[in-house]
Amino acid sequence: MAGYEPFSNTISLAHGDGGELTHQLITGVFLKYFHHDALQPLNDAALIPGPPCRLALTTDSFVVKPLFFPGGNIGTLAVNGTVNDLAVSGARPLYLTVGLILEEGLPLPVLEKVIAALAAAAQEAGVAIVAGDTKVVERGHGDQIFINTTGLGLVADNIHLGCHRVRPGDAIICSGAIGDHGLAVLAARENFGLKGLKSDCAALHTLILPLLENFPGAIKWLRDPTRGGLATTVKELALSAQVDVILSEEAIPVHDSVRGGAEILGLDYLYLANEGKFCAVVESSAAEEILAFLRRHPLGCEAALIGEIKDGSGRALLRTTLGATRELYLLSGQQLPRIC
Amino acid sequence: MAGYEPFSNTISLAHGDGGELTHQLITGVFLKYFHHDALQPLNDAALIPGPPCRLALTTDSFVVKPLFFPGGNIGTLAVNGTVNDLAVSGARPLYLTVGLILEEGLPLPVLEKVIAALAAAAQEAGVAIVAGDTKVVERGHGDQIFINTTGLGLVADNIHLGCHRVRPGDAIICSGAIGDHGLAVLAARENFGLKGLKSDCAALHTLILPLLENFPGAIKWLRDPTRGGLATTVKELALSAQVDVILSEEAIPVHDSVRGGAEILGLDYLYLANEGKFCAVVESSAAEEILAFLRRHPLGCEAALIGEIKDGSGRALLRTTLGATRELYLLSGQQLPRIC
Numbered sequence: 274m275a276g277y278e279p280f281s282n283t284i285s286l287a288h289g290d291g292g293e294l295t296h297q298l299i300t301g302v303f304l305k306y307f308h309h310d311a312l313q314p315l316n317d318a319a320l321i322p323g324p325p326c327r328l329a330l331t332t333d334s335f336v337v338k339p340l341f342f343p344g345g346n347i348g349t350l351a352v353n354g355t356v357n358d359l360a361v362s363g364a365r366p367l368y369l370t371v372g373l374i375l376e377e378g379l380p381l382p383v384l385e386k387v388i389a390a391l392a393a394a395a396q397e398a399g400v401a402i403v404a405g406d407t408k409v410v411e412r413g414h415g416d417q418i419f420i421n422t423t424g425l426g427l428v429a430d431n432i433h434l435g436c437h438r439v440r441p442g443d444a445i446i447c448s449g450a451i452g453d454h455g456l457a458v459l460a461a462r463e464n465f466g467l468k469g470l471k472s473d474c475a476a477l478h479t480l481i482l483p484l485l486e487n488f489p490g491a492i493k494w495l496r497d498p499t500r501g502g503l504a505t506t507v508k509e510l511a512l513s514a515q516v517d518v519i520l521s522e523e524a525i526p527v528h529d530s531v532r533g534g535a536e537i538l539g540l541d542y543l544y545l546a547n548e549g550k551f552c553a554v555v556e557s558s559a560a561e562e563i564l565a566f567l568r569r570h571p572l573g574c575e576a577a578l579i580g581e582i583k584d585g586s587g588r589a590l591l592r593t594t595l596g597a598t599r600e601l602y603l604l605s606g607q608q609l610p611r612i613c
Numbered sequence: 614m615a616g617y618e619p620f621s622n623t624i625s626l627a628h629g630d631g632g633e634l635t636h637q638l639i640t641g642v643f644l645k646y647f648h649h650d651a652l653q654p655l656n657d658a659a660l661i662p663g664p665p666c667r668l669a670l671t672t673d674s675f676v677v678k679p680l681f682f683p684g685g686n687i688g689t690l691a692v693n694g695t696v697n698d699l700a701v702s703g704a705r706p707l708y709l710t711v712g713l714i715l716e717e718g719l720p721l722p723v724l725e726k727v728i729a730a731l732a733a734a735a736q737e738a739g740v741a742i743v744a745g746d747t748k749v750v751e752r753g754h755g756d757q758i759f760i761n762t763t764g765l766g767l768v769a770d771n772i773h774l775g776c777h778r779v780r781p782g783d784a785i786i787c788s789g790a791i792g793d794h795g796l797a798v799l800a801a802r803e804n805f806g807l808k809g810l811k812s813d814c815a816a817l818h819t820l821i822l823p824l825l826e827n828f829p830g831a832i833k834w835l836r837d838p839t840r841g842g843l844a845t846t847v848k849e850l851a852l853s854a855q856v857d858v859i860l861s862e863e864a865i866p867v868h869d870s871v872r873g874g875a876e877i878l879g880l881d882y883l884y885l886a887n888e889g890k891f892c893a894v895v896e897s898s899a900a901e902e903i904l905a906f907l908r909r910h911p912l913g914c915e916a917a918l919i920g921e922i923k924d925g926s927g928r929a930l931l932r933t934t935l936g937a938t939r940e941l942y943l944l945s946g947q948q949l950p951r952i953c
Contacts, residue, residue: 286950287945287950289840289950290840290841290944290949290950291839291840291841291845291886291944292840292841292845292884292943292944292945293942293943293944293945294945295840295841296943328668328765330708330710330743330744330763330765331710331744332710332711332712332744332745332746332761332763333712333746334712334713334714334746334747334748334761335748336714336748336750368670370670370671370672370763371672372672372673372674372712372761372763373674374674374676374714374759403670404670404671404672404763405672406672406673406674406761407674408674408675408676408759408951409950410676410756410759410950410951411950411951413753414755414756415754415755415756415759416750416754416755419714419748419750419755419759421672421674421712421746421761421763423670423672423710423712423744423761423763425668425670425765499631500629500630500631500632500635501630501631501632501635505631505632544632546631602633603632603633603636604630604631604632604633605627605632605633605634609630610626610627610629610630610749610750610751611626611748611750611751
């Protein structure tokens, strides 16, 4: 941390003024972790050789609280969240930009820990950080660290995902157990003492891209159920495809720790956020083969067939273990704020 | 504002939870102002047809305070700031993403006013908003609105800007009067009662792209002197090109209102932020023709030749009106926080 030794080791407003301290922050912290030919920290934009195919562009801000939680932190989340938005769009994630809004008084070691985790997650995901920006706001006008990441990826010409391809008779697959992220963050924040909870925060393109390569026509629609959880995601699908989505409660994979913890806290795990799971609408004839493919990958080992598409008008219905039918809606009112 | 009439007209945490209220915000406010085929608000990334040339990618977060100031607001700034970072990289700005971090309790009419201004600025600049994200943080953990914009642009194959092209003998041009933005925001925030101040906030590519087309080889380096002002910008140039930069104080255009206001407040206008100006290093033989070209454009009508490049080792020197020489450094310590 030699780069900022002569100065106090918390963030001051001057770290955001574009002058001497901003330079020290860039050279002392950021350039220690971010290395890419296209990243020129003292230039205003990264220049990227562009290939002749479709680009995917996505943006996400991360305000998770606390910054660190079992299974991840705001840095890993900022990479994986945006990488996953590219992946479920069928894109190979290539480049990320990172925009930081820091609160005056943030300890520099905390910043460095986040940046190191962010850089490691980017390296693991194979994405290059090519542009960045840092602003500092006064104490009491932010909350330690907010991170925006914007991702650029490439979509192969043979990939066409979208709700327009969803048809009655299609199957719905979930890549693994749901609710882990939302409950792990909540438990870390409120200190509930729940055991065994861990965020599923992970980069999904290592699973999604081979899936799309191996089943190019059979995968019709993909989405990662983050804020709003699985229930909101399938309701959005039903509305946008103008079909009914029927889920089977007993088929939905949920870890016991999440099922139990959610019950204790009076939360519905169907609405808890996930950061390492996706839902897919697939040709039903290929569903078993797709499940077998997913289960061979660490990120898909708990994949399950959770429901089907029916002719309808935008309803999401859950067949409960008791044989009843419950309608699912968009998350309404706040369940868990600042979960990502 | 029919989209959110049944609810309170301030931002609640539930507006950020990805559920019903988030949908209302998207459809009731954002989709009123943002329209582009590539923007699919319920998808995770925009798919953009990619052409075979270089891409420029840049990111910037905006935390300006107050949100509204003479000459602009955080919405116009969020567009023009990022557009300008693309423009000074030689890129034609094409696409923007918008990431919002809203504070609980923000009045919806304030949000809508900012979004309307942002959309109008994007339309005026000819850039499409193709992806967005909204997060909400609790009251007292943010400050009304923070905006991240990330910009994607295309760089023509014949454009090669960079400090590696800067040589002793080159001329330095500034596209207009400096200091207006920084002082206008400060005056609006602190209610100093200074008269005649107005931000220069503007999208510069309408001037820069024709300039590059008309003088393809003669323009060597471009930069917009935002945070840190003209002094920090030329010091960065001197350091990165390993030359000395010599500015003439009497040649630097400054409005009387800025010169007077800065003097009253004990500020150095050379360090005040600008949001509608650029500096260029050009072939000295083309300098007069370039100046004449700039002055025919409303955004360049006060353009001036302000200095020259000398053999050296990274110093920025100002020849003062009194005949003395003053060395300029990177802005050190905070002059004006939250100016952009």
